[in-house]
Amino acid sequence: MSYFDAASASPLHPVARQALLASLDEGWADPGKLYREGRRARVLLDAAREAAADAIGCRPDEVRFTSSGTRAVQVGMGGVLVGRRRVGSHLIVSAVEHSSVLHMAEGWGGEVTSVPVGREGGVAVSAYAEALRADTALACLQSANHEVGTVQPVEEVAEVCRAAGVPLLVDAAQSLGWGKVDGAWSVLTGSARKWGGPAGVGVLAVRKGVRFAPREDEEFGNLPAIVAAAASLRAVQAExxxxxxxxxxxxxxxxxxxxxxxxxxxxxxxxxxxxxxxxxxxxxxxxxxxxxxxxxxxxxxxxxxxxxxxxxxxxxxxxxxxxxxxxxxxxxxxxxxxxxxxxxxxxxxxxxxxxxxxxxxxxxVTPPQGTTVDSLGKRCPIPVIELAKAIKNVPVGAVVTVLADDEAARLDIPAWCEMTGHEYVGAEGTAYSIRRTR
Amino acid sequence: MSYFDAASASPLHPVARQALLASLDEGWADPGKLYREGRRARVLLDAAREAAADAIGCRPDEVRFTSSGTRAVQVGMGGVLVGRRRVGSHLIVSAVEHSSVLHMAEGWGGEVTSVPVGREGGVAVSAYAEALRADTALACLQSANHEVGTVQPVEEVAEVCRAAGVPLLVDAAQSLGWGKVDGAWSVLTGSARKWGGPAGVGVLAVRKGVRFAPREDEEFGNLPAIVAAAASLRAVQAExxxxxxxxxxxxxxxxxxxxxxxxxxxxxxxxxxxxxxxxxxxxxxxxxxxxxxxxxxxxxxxxxxxxxxxxxxxxxxxxxxxxxxxxxxxxxxxxxxxxxxxxxxxxxxxxxxxxxxxxxxxxxVTPPQGTTVDSLGKRCPIPVIELAKAIKNVPVGAVVTVLADDEAARLDIPAWCEMTGHEYVGAEGTAYSIRRTR
CATH class of the missing domain: 3.90.1150.10 (Aspartate Aminotransferase, domain 1)
Known part of the structure; x- marks a missing residue:
């Protein structure tokens, strides 16, 4: 079996496994306690924090561990939005952020600007510059996209944000295992399962000077998993x-x-x-x-x-x-x-x-007859398959209308036209018109 | 070294360790995925959910795993409070709940009734009955207290709540390892580190029929830790x-x-x-x-x-x-x-x-002279030590006044009087009056 879904989760890195096993015996106690077992756990936690800080490129006291990458995003975004509420409530995200960022944006009471991307998935630095306002509390930009791999111009966007005095949160889930995120970011999040660490560990770095008011201050407590996450981050970055x-x-x-x-x-x-x-x-x-x-x-x-x-x-x-x-x-x-x-x-x-x-x-699929294709109630890719069959049965220059209520058709019918060279005339509700051109 | 702080955290139970190691290789993939690795992880997750449900005494589909016991409380309380917001916003907690419950109560916008406890730490069933109102959204009661070990009358309180149509959330962190919580509770929470499972795994059971609207639906994802938590819960309950x-x-x-x-x-x-x-x-x-x-x-x-x-x-x-x-x-x-x-x-x-x-x-401590003891700025137990020395230097029947701004004095000076038999006259601000009686 070839596992080609590393962007979802990775098998445990050997260093993570080793660190996990080694810290099961040393790291079970509460690191906040004063007795020997607690102090021993504290030493492990401090070392993990230092290793993570080193890999991220920040100070140890700027790092906290969370129960997932999603949680790191939630605490990170929430902490800045609340901490800077006096500045305003405007939030900037790119249109292609991870769902954890977009869900937070949806639930946020203030105004949200979604910065569009080009056909290759990247944002324009100028688009972030234009989106920034006097009441912008936070801007978010992923270091790289989780679905298509496109690397975003984080360093340049961070610079634009810095100049405007707006903190930039970088979701570095897809890139942190490959190296530090350069530039003047303010908040950074990552997810251990993406770099071969254990599932259920996130990392959140908040640079000093950022106004930050997290709703809960308790740090995630699975110390062996934290130790494994930090050790494997350092290991994968070294390779x-x-x-x-x-x-x-x-x-x-x-x-x-x-x-x-x-x-x-x-x-x-x-x-x-x-x-x-x-x-x-x-x-x-x-x-x-x-x-x-x-x-x-x-x-x-x-x-x-x-x-x-x-x-x-x-x-x-x-x-x-x-x-x-x-x-x-x-x-x-x-x-x-x-x-x-x-x-x-x-x-x-x-x-x-x-x-x-x-x-x-x-x-x-039965080849449809005539110029109207009724694909209502049919799931993708059936509407497009029916369209492709129908268009062969009409003369060049004729228009085929596809009735399709699958949400994906709105994306896939124009994309089909672009790929096949036929003309996309437009859509009215669930009726899509396509002209045969060849 | 004798570790006598099991109520904070326990060393990993041998069964937990065994289950953790066994599932590191099988349980790293995303159980939501359709391919073989995902299905294998799903099988492990389903088995863990069944084991936990069996140990709790509920249905597998009523169980979800969280990143800590605290998180289970947050999601559990939040889910019911939001789910039942049309009924009202009144919340009932006991005065001796775990801080995770009390923090949620403090942050809750609605009215909160804190049910008092007796000198031995238990609540009266009648006090819960009196606190219930038509607009009560939720009542919370721990199964046993985490600091003094007192077992609460959960079964009786659950019955009173059931009769009033109000769901009862039971924080079972301190008792779940010792056995099921009897009675008609609606929501139950637990923490794996308390029963010898890994730190950073909580369990939340929400009985069918309870109106429940959690703010986030993503389940915690450290599957090996979840498997270890469930396996060890079953093992400790068996012993x-x-x-x-x-x-x-x-x-x-x-x-x-x-x-x-x-x-x-x-x-x-x-x-x-x-x-x-x-x-x-x-x-x-x-x-x-x-x-x-x-x-x-x-x-x-x-x-x-x-x-x-x-x-x-x-x-x-x-x-x-x-x-x-x-x-x-x-x-x-x-x-x-x-x-x-x-x-x-x-x-x-x-x-x-x-x-x-x-x-x-x-x-x-220098024995204070006269009838006024100035303990301002001194931390416990110094005010009480000074009081004990000062009272010996005044005649029986005389009143000693202790000036103490340590918050603990409010509790400890009356307690000292009760233990030593001297008369606690009362307090005005930070001035405490005590009459020598013998």
């Missing part, structure tokens, strides 16, 4: 320079080969400014869940941001913000110890798997 | 009947012997209705921190609810609510594997340690 080049070459190989070997595919994300381990592509006429299932059967564990995963019924907000195809979406995120042979085998198997799913789904 | 009798006899031995062997001591908490492992006493003319330090040097790790611990500068709210002495407070909480010989050695050592601290502190 990062060598591993990054190797893994980056492998995702580059997937980017190139998939675009050639799979028909009707869109490789998404920035081809240059990207984290080493993530590559994402979308395939027309395929549904994500079936594709994941078939890849699992073929021995590959991958993830999908498309509408048909078990987690969610709406298309990925990231792909939506980028305006790219969400249909048949596959995210490959390689673990550090991945072997080149595994990647090559994936590249061999993939075209056949995609073709198989397409054949099965296409075979189930 | 509980035998161990409870043995440990209860040992705490009973401490209760009896301390009252005889240490002068000017008050053993607190209910002598009968108590959890097996906890016994608490307070010693006049001693400060808690020094006593803890000396006991640590003598090889015993204990805790203190008195004003002078590192954690807090105010006297324990539990001792305050009970109206008992907080001075020189020691909580002994025995771990399950404690040996009788350790307890006997503690009982041998304790009188000498207390006498040593008293001698040291007493020697530092």
């Amino acid at each position: 990062a320079a060598v591993e990054a080049a190797r893994v980056r070459e492998l995702t580059g190989r997937i980017r190139e080969r998939v675009a050639v070997s799979v028909p009707d595919v869109e490789v998404v994300g920035d081809p240059e400014r990207r984290v080493p381990g993530i590559v994402t592509f979308s395939c027309l006429y395929v549904d994500g869940e079936t594709l994941l299932h078939e890849l699992d059967r073929a021995g590959f564990a991958v993830s999908s941001g498309s509408s048909c995963t078990s987690d969610t019924l709406t298309p990925s907000h990231v792909l939506k913000a980028m305006g790219v195809l969400s249909e048949g979406n596959v995210r490959v995120s390689l673990p550090r110890d991945v072997e080149a042979a595994e990647v090559d085998r994936f590249l061999e198997v993939l075209p056949g798997v995609v073709a198989g799913v397409r054949e099965k789904l296409g075979g189930e | 509980a009947a035998v161990e409870a009798a043995r440990v209860r006899e040992l705490t009973g031995r401490i209760r009896e012997r301390v009252a005889v062997s240490v002068p000017d001591v008050e053993v607190v908490g209910d002598p009968e209705r108590r959890v097996p492992g906890i016994v608490t006493f307070s010693c006049l003319y001693v400060d808690g921190e020094t006593l803890l330090h000396e006991l640590d040097r003598a090889g015993f790790a204990v805790s203190s609810g008195s004003s002078c611990t590192s954690d807090t500068l105010t006297p324990s709210h539990v001792l305050k609510a009970m109206g008992v002495l907080s001075e020189g407070n020691v909580r002994v909480s025995l771990p399950r594997d404690v040996e009788a010989a350790e307890v006997d050695r503690f009982l041998e050592v304790l009188p000498g340690v207390v006498a040593g601290v008293r001698e040291k502190l007493g020697g530092e």
Whole structure:
């Protein structure tokens, strides 16, 4: 089995395992207590805090551990928003932040500006500069995107924020294992399971001088897990320079080969400014869940941001913000110890798997007659498959109307037009009009 | 070293360690994912949920895991308070709940009724019955007190709440390892570190039919720790009947012997209705921190609810609510594997340690002259030591006035009077009046 979903979770790094086992006996007591067992636990906690601070690039007393990366984001955002409430309640986020950031933004009572991204998933520094206001309490920007791997211009945005006196919170979940986040960020969050540490440990760094009023001050208490998280962060960062080049070459190989070997595919994300381990592509006429299932059967564990995963019924907000195809979406995120042979085998198997799913789904679709395709009540990618069949039956220049109430159609029908060269006329409610051009 | 602070944290139970190690390899993936690693993690999570449900006495789908016992309380209380906001916003807690419950109550916008306790730390069922109102959203009652071990009448209070249609949340942190909580409770919380599971895992059970709207629905994700928590809960409950009798006899031995062997001591908490492992006493003319330090040097790790611990500068709210002495407070909480010989050695050592601290502190105090003792700016137990010296220098019937601004004096001066038989006349601001009676 090849596990290619490291951006969700990684198997425990050997250093994490070792640190965890070593600290089970030393680290069970309450580090706040004065007796010997408590002091021993305190020593372990202090050492973990120093190691994490060193890896993040801040002072130990600026670091606190939380029960997850999501929790680090919640405490971090909440602490600044409350701490700076006298300045104002305006919040800036990018449109492609992790759901933990966006959920906080949704629940926030003040005004929120969502900074758009380009087709490759990156924000423009100027867009952050324009969004900043006198009453901006906080700006948030991920270091790299979790679905498509695009690296954001954090250093430049931090500079713009610094000049405006607005703290920048950086969700570094996808990049911290690869190295420090440069620049004048104010708050930084990370998640140990993303770098090979244990699940259920987050890290939150709040630079001195940032007005910060967390709602709860109790630190997360699973000390062996904290020790394992800190030790493995240091270990993976030490290996990062060598591993990054190797893994980056492998995702580059997937980017190139998939675009050639799979028909009707869109490789998404920035081809240059990207984290080493993530590559994402979308395939027309395929549904994500079936594709994941078939890849699992073929021995590959991958993830999908498309509408048909078990987690969610709406298309990925990231792909939506980028305006790219969400249909048949596959995210490959390689673990550090991945072997080149595994990647090559994936590249061999993939075209056949995609073709198989397409054949099965296409075979189930009766070619629609006339210029109106009724796809109401049908889930992606059926509306697009029906559209592709219908358009062949009308003359060039004619308009086909697709009725589709699956939310993903709003993204996938225009994306289909862009990929196939047909003209997207527009949508009225759930009716999409497409002109045959060739 | 004898570790007698099991009510704070316990060393990892062998079953917990075994389960943790076994699940490190199987349980690192995201149990929400469809591929093989995810399904394998899901199987582990489901099994842990079933084991926990079995130990708690509820259905598996009523159980969720959290990142701590405190978090379980926060999510549990918050979920009911929000879920039942149409009924009203009145909240009932006992005065001796754990700080996690009281902090939630303080932060809650609605009206809060604090149900008082008697001198032995227990609530009256009738007091809960009287507190219930038409707009009561939630009532909370611990199964047993964490500082003095007193068992609360949960089953009876649950019945009263059930009859009034008000859900009862039971913080079972101190008792769950000893067995199920009987009765018609609605929500129950627990903390794995209290029963020998890993730190940083809480459990929250919400019975079907309770209106519950948690603010966040993401479950805590450290699966190996969850597996270890559930496995060890089942293991300690299986041993509980035998161990409870043995440990209860040992705490009973401490209760009896301390009252005889240490002068000017008050053993607190209910002598009968108590959890097996906890016994608490307070010693006049001693400060808690020094006593803890000396006991640590003598090889015993204990805790203190008195004003002078590192954690807090105010006297324990539990001792305050009970109206008992907080001075020189020691909580002994025995771990399950404690040996009788350790307890006997503690009982041998304790009188000498207390006498040593008293001698040291007493020697530092110059006997005050006249009827006014100026203890302003002096920390406990100095005001009480000065009072004890001053009263010897006035005739029987005379009144001594102690000026003391340490918060603990409000509790400890009346308690001193009760223990020594002198008459507590009353207080005006920071001036306490005491009449010599013998």
